[in-house]
Amino acid sequence: MNEGYVHGYSDAEQERLIRMNEALNPRCLRMISLEGDERILDLGCGLGILSRELANRVPKGSVTGLEFNPKQLARARQLAAQDGVADQVRYVQGSVYDLDQLFDQPFDLIFTRFLLEHLEDVPKALSHCYSALQTGGRLIIMDDDHANFRIWPHSNLFQEAWSALCSGFMRRGHDPYIGRKMVSLVYDAGFRESKIDWVRFGGCADQPDFPIYADNLIALFQGIERDLVDKEEWSISKIRNLHTELACWKEKPDASLWYAANWVETVKI
């Protein structure tokens, strides 16, 4: 299943993840209400950057970052050491499907971002989350619905590449449209009192943070080039044209990228 992670674990992909965290984390942190003493699990924590920022917000609590992939975890530990905060978060290697074996104390809050879209059995994962929370504990999920993603001015090659990205998810048994389904999925897992929201992850040329989102998109396609060639029969020159088209689009004074990720907060009652 690890081999099936659509974005892979290259150094370039890890850099994309770091930039994405820089753009999104302040917005996400504002949306998470905390008392300061919670026991938090950051599920599928990747490079553990948000885990560390959550830890700053719970001085009397604790944060555990769970991550499946050893390379991500090694980088998470390295980044934490580099910032002199190696002890701030407990990083654990393991899968969401093994929560019952990994932890014997229940959590007050499970946060998970951009994980469910990469799983082949989301109901099973959510059932593990339910069991790993104490009564009254919260689950917060932020995830993608790739159908919501638009850029303008229009680019045919972008549209084709975006469809190929979605096909890459589905070929692996993963769901690129999980965002819209999250309330039903958590309901079926036993959670109640759900609330939904959006997290903007886009902008237009006049906004100072626009290059972050445009570059994220370009890096996303760089990360799936092997898939495009091997599975979607793209030629190298077609990939080159895609990048030329996106580079031109990024420089347009009226370029815009419309996207917001789906957010659900729900409770084990």
Ligand SMILES: C[S@@+](CC[C@H](N)C(=O)[O-])C[C@H]1O[C@@H](n2cnc3c(N)ncnc32)[C@H](O)[C@@H]1O
């Ligand atoms: C897109 S990254 C998101 C990382 C982090 N949550 C963030 O927002 O920066 C998804 C992460 O989920 C991890 N992952 C995939 N399947 C997993 C599983 N079954 N259990 C735990 N982590 C998993 C991947 O290795 C990857 O690091």
